[in-house]
Every structure is written in C-alpha cells, then in structure tokens.
Amino acid sequence: MHLVIIGNGITGVTAAITARRLAPDARITLVAAESAHHYSRPALMYLYLGHLRYADVKPYEDWFWAENRLELVHAEATGVDTAARTVQLATGQALTYDNLLLATGSVVRTAGWPGQQPSGVQGFYGLPDLEKMSQATQGIRQAVVVGGGLIGVELAEMLHSRGIGVTWLVREPRYWQSVLPPEESALLEAHIRSHGIELRLSTELREILGDEQGRVRAVVTTTDQELPTEWVGLATGVQPNLALARAAGLETDLGILVNELLETSAPGAYAAGDCAQHRQPAPGEVAVEQLWYTGRMQGETVAHTICGQPTPYRRGQWFNSAKFFNLEYQTYGRVPAQPAADTASFCWQHPTRPHLLRINFRRADHVVTGVNALGLRQRQDVWERWLGEQTPIGVVLAQLAAANFDAEFSRQHEPAIRREFARQFPDIAVPKPRRKGLFGAW
Ligand SMILES: Cc1cc2nc3c(=O)[nH]c(=O)nc-3n(C[C@H](O)[C@H](O)[C@H](O)COP(=O)(O)OP(=O)(O)OC[C@H]3O[C@@H](n4cnc5c(N)ncnc54)[C@H](O)[C@@H]3O)c2cc1C
Numbered sequence: 001m002h003l004v005i006i007g008n009g010i011t012g013v014t015a016a017i018t019a020r021r022l023a024p025d026a027r028i029t030l031v032a033a034e035s036a037h038h039y040s041r042p043a044l045m046y047l048y049l050g051h052l053r054y055a056d057v058k059p060y061e062d063w064f065w066a067e068n069r070l071e072l073v074h075a076e077a078t079g080v081d082t083a084a085r086t087v088q089l090a091t092g093q094a095l096t097y098d099n100l101l102l103a104t105g106s107v108v109r110t111a112g113w114p115g116q117q118p119s120g121v122q123g124f125y126g127l128p129d130l131e132k133m134s135q136a137t138q139g140i141r142q143a144v145v146v147g148g149g150l151i152g153v154e155l156a157e158m159l160h161s162r163g164i165g166v167t168w169l170v171r172e173p174r175y176w177q178s179v180l181p182p183e184e185s186a187l188l189e190a191h192i193r194s195h196g197i198e199l200r201l202s203t204e205l206r207e208i209l210g211d212e213q214g215r216v217r218a219v220v221t222t223t224d225q226e227l228p229t230e231w232v233g234l235a236t237g238v239q240p241n242l243a244l245a246r247a248a249g250l251e252t253d254l255g256i257l258v259n260e261l262l263e264t265s266a267p268g269a270y271a272a273g274d275c276a277q278h279r280q281p282a283p284g285e286v287a288v289e290q291l292w293y294t295g296r297m298q299g300e301t302v303a304h305t306i307c308g309q310p311t312p313y314r315r316g317q318w319f320n321s322a323k324f325f326n327l328e329y330q331t332y333g334r335v336p337a338q339p340a341a342d343t344a345s346f347c348w349q350h351p352t353r354p355h356l357l358r359i360n361f362r363r364a365d366h367v368v369t370g371v372n373a374l375g376l377r378q379r380q381d382v383w384e385r386w387l388g389e390q391t392p393i394g395v396v397l398a399q400l401a402a403a404n405f406d407a408e409f410s411r412q413h414e415p416a417i418r419r420e421f422a423r424q425f426p427d428i429a430v431p432k433p434r435r436k437g438l439f440g441a442w
Pocket residue numbers: 006007008009010011012031032033034035041042043044045075076077078103104105106124125126151154241244272273274275289290291292293295321322
C-alpha cells in the first residue's frame with residue numbers, strides 16, 4: 001500500500017505516524033510545500049517573540065522521518081488524477097498512490113479591501129508570513145491589526161513585544177462576540193487595553209493607502225479616520241485550502257466534503273483537518289474544525305480507516321484554550337455567546353483581578369454543560385469527567401478544587417465562587433465541600 005499525504009501539518013503528520021504504526025510494511029510519502037519538516041504552527045509567534053528557535057518548534061528530530069521510513073517530498077502538489085491515482089508535483093515528478101490524504105490546511109481569508117496591494121500588508125499563517133513580518137516590522141513604530149480573533153491578539157502581542165504601537169480594529173461592538181459571553185469580552189477588552197494596545201471596537205477597515213514607493217502609509221476606517229501606519233496585519237480569519245481538491249475535481253463546499261470516515265467524493269481519497277468539511281456534523285457540532293487538536297484527532301482517525309480499520313470520526317467533548325497576553329483562557333463543553341433558553345449560566349468574577357469562571361448548566365436537572373475559565377487554570381481530565389458523567393452543578397461546585405490546576409495560587413477563590421453561586425441561584429443546594437484526604441484525593 002502506498003499512502004500519499006499532502007500537507008505536513010499536525011493532521012498529515014499524525015496520520016503518517018499512526019499509519020506507520022498500524023501498517024509497518026506500507027510505503028508512506030508526505031508531500032509538503034511550506035517546510036521540509038513538520039513544525040508546530042501555534043508556536044510560530046514564539047519565534048518572533050524570541051522565546052524559541054526554529055529547532056525548538058519542530059516536535060521531531062530530522063532523523064525521525066528516515067528512521068520511521070516516512071518519505072518526505074518538499075514540493076507543491078499541483079494536480080491529482082483520482083482515476084489514475086496519481087499526484088502531480090510542481091517539480092514535474094508524479095507519485096502513484098493507493099490511498100491519498102489531503103491535509104492541506106487553511107489559507108488566510110482576505111476581504112479584498114481597496115488598496116490592499118502595498119507592501120507591508122499581510123496575513124499570518126505560516127513560516128513565509130513570519131519571515132515577511134519579521135523583515136517588514138524591523139524598526140517600525142506604528143502598526144495596525146485588523147480582525148478580532150485569536151490570530152489578531154497574537155499579532156498585537158508580537159508587535160507590542162518589540163515596542164511597536166498597535167491600533168487594533170475590530171468590527172464587532174465587543175471583543176470576540178461571536179464566541180464569548182459579554183462578561184468575558186469585557187474582561188479581555190480591559191486586559192488587552194491594559195497592555196497598551198489601542199483596541200477600537202465597532203471599527204472596520206475601509207481602505208489601505210500606499211506611498212509613492214508602494215509601501216503602506218495609512219489605513220482609512222469606517223469611522224472616517226485616517227490612521228498612519230507602517231505595517232498592517234490582516235487577521236480576519238482563515239478558510240479551508242481547496243486549491244488542490246478543486247484541481248482534483250473533488251466535491252467541495254466551504255471545505256472538502258467528507259463523510260464520517262473522512263472519505264471524499266473520490267475512491268481512495270480522504271481529507272482531514274482544517275481543509276475538511278463534514279457532510280453531516282453531529283447536532284451542535286461545526287462542519288469545519290480549524291483547531292490543532294481536532295487536526296490531530298482527525299489524522300489519527302483517518303489513518304485507522306486507511307489501514308483497514310474503518311473508524312468514524314467522533315470528536316468527543318469540545319475544548320479549546322488560548323492566551324491573551326499573559327491571561328489564559330480555557331473552555332470545555334459548550335459555552336455559547338448566548339445560552340439557550342433551557343440553559344442557566346453562572347458567572348463569577350474576581351472583584352479586582354482578571355479571573356473569571358462561568359459554568360453553564362441545564363435548568364431542568366442542573367447538569368453542567370460547559371465551563372469558561374479566564375485567568376484560572378482548570379484541569380481538562382476533571383472537567384471532561386464532570387461533563388461526560390452529567391454531573392450536577394452542586395456537586396461540581398462542592399468539588400471545584402479538584403479541577404484547580406494551580407491549587408496554591410487560586411484555591412482561595414473557591415469559597416467566594418460558591419458564595420456567589422448561592423447569591424445568584426439561592427434555590428440550588430450545594431453540598432458541603434469534602435475535605436482533602438491524606439493523599440490529596442477527593
Ligand atoms: C498563527 C496561528 C496560531 C494558531 N494557534 C492555535 C492554537 O493555539 N490552538 C489551536 O487549536 N489552533 C491554533 N491554530 C490553528 C491550527 O494551527 C490549525 O488548526 C492546524 O495547524 C491545522 O492543521 P492541518 O494539518 O490541518 O493544516 P496546516 O497546519 O495548515 O498544514 C497544511 C500544510 O499543507 C501544505 N499544503 C497545502 N497545499 C499543499 C500542496 N498543494 N502541496 C504541498 N503542500 C501543501 C501547507 O503548506 C501546510 O504546510 C493556529 C493557527 C495559526 C495560523
């Protein structure tokens with residue numbers, strides 16, 4: 001069996017390593033245009049910050065690939081003939097496959113603003129972008145970031161770390177409002193501003209202005225302001241990279257359409273990770289998942305199917321985490337920006353410090369359905385158990401210390417959280433917290 005994988009991101013690499021374990025005799029080829037070896041995309045910003053070197057963000061040593069008989073081809077795949085089962089490379093070479101996995105990731109979404117062409121205007125997705133940004137921001141004093149998601153905050157932090165003034169344009173009236181409830185947005189807005197970022201809400205980019213040398217000199221906003229700038233970071237989201245799938249004639253919509261086995265519309269061709277779109281996502285789930293850990297899970301799942309163990313993709317409990325400057329954010333289960341009518345939402349905030357804990361639970365039986373934590377590190381294993389076992393909020397609050405990752409630093413908040421719950425939900429009893437046993441177990 002020859003498995004050809006296009007893309008050496010977390011999805012492609014996880015599939016390759018899993019397939020090697022399941023099919024020791026298979027020939028496995030990884031084709032990748034961006035870098036010769038796999039690196040951690042979420043760690044890109046730490047290269048700019050100077051906290052890590054490139055070698056540090058490569059999870060596997062360079063010898064690992066040959067040692068595991070994973071053939072690496074550092075080239076762009078330009079076409080696929082799904083009938084003849086061949087992949088065309090930009091080098092002129094062709095590869096014949098038995099099974100093909102498209103793990104082509106995402107591309108930066110840009111809205112096509114007037115004047116977008118000057119140099120010093122870019123998105124941020126991969127190594128070439130990092131290189132471009134490092135050069136273009138050398139010695140500059142003022143930058144504009146456009147778009148209010150997680151890449152936006154990374155860009156703001158990166159620029160800020162080099163003493164560059166940052167104006168951040170966010171279209172929505174509150175930060176990340178499609179994802180976060182209002183209290184979380186307000187806390188983050190204050191936190192981001194406390195780091196000296198000029199966060200402008202309800203403000204969109206209208207036009208980019210260049211100078212005579214073709215370099216960006218200013219942006220014009222929808223509030224009719226002209227803001228001088230030497231660099232513009234476009235962080236208005238990413239979209240599945242469909243170029244190769246379209247060239248191959250595969251069925252696509254927002255992403256490459258796949259069934260629960262991650263099979264595309266062509267026999268022997270699969271898609272997984274950021275580039276895939278589930279034809280029938282489970283109720284309440286998204287069709288296109290653009291996360292590191294879902295890429296890893298999809299890569300592992302699809303390798304089983306390809307290696308003769310058909311395995312439907314089931315993501316399990318939703319979780320995500322991020323950092324807003326030094327403030328950690330974690331979410332487990334479902335915490336939509338607005339709770340559904342059958343869901344109650346308890347929110348505790350520290351009166352003066354950036355700490356917030358929100359727990360959603362069903363009104364009918366008080367079973368917890370999701371948690372948001374800001375500035376308080378929670379234990380994933382504990383929350384997954386509580387959510388999986390349909391634990392009532394009273395029990396969760398009584399045992400809250402079990403989920404506390406930094407028990408020494410934040411233990412003191414638990415009594416305050418329970419007092420606040422009793423104030424907001426006086427009719428729901430919370431059992432007396434159990435004392436820690438001799439060996440620290442609950
Ligand atoms: C700056 C940044 C920070 C992020 N931080 C987080 C985070 O903290 N947590 C989180 O969960 N997610 C994060 N993400 C998202 C996460 O990185 C992605 O969900 C994940 O990398 C997707 O993995 P993938 O393997 O599906 O695709 P990718 O990582 O995009 O890899 C696909 C690879 O395929 C290559 N490729 C595409 N087409 C071809 C072709 N025709 N020929 C050859 N090669 C090709 C591409 O060049 C690319 O290298 C971040 C993303 C970015 C951009």
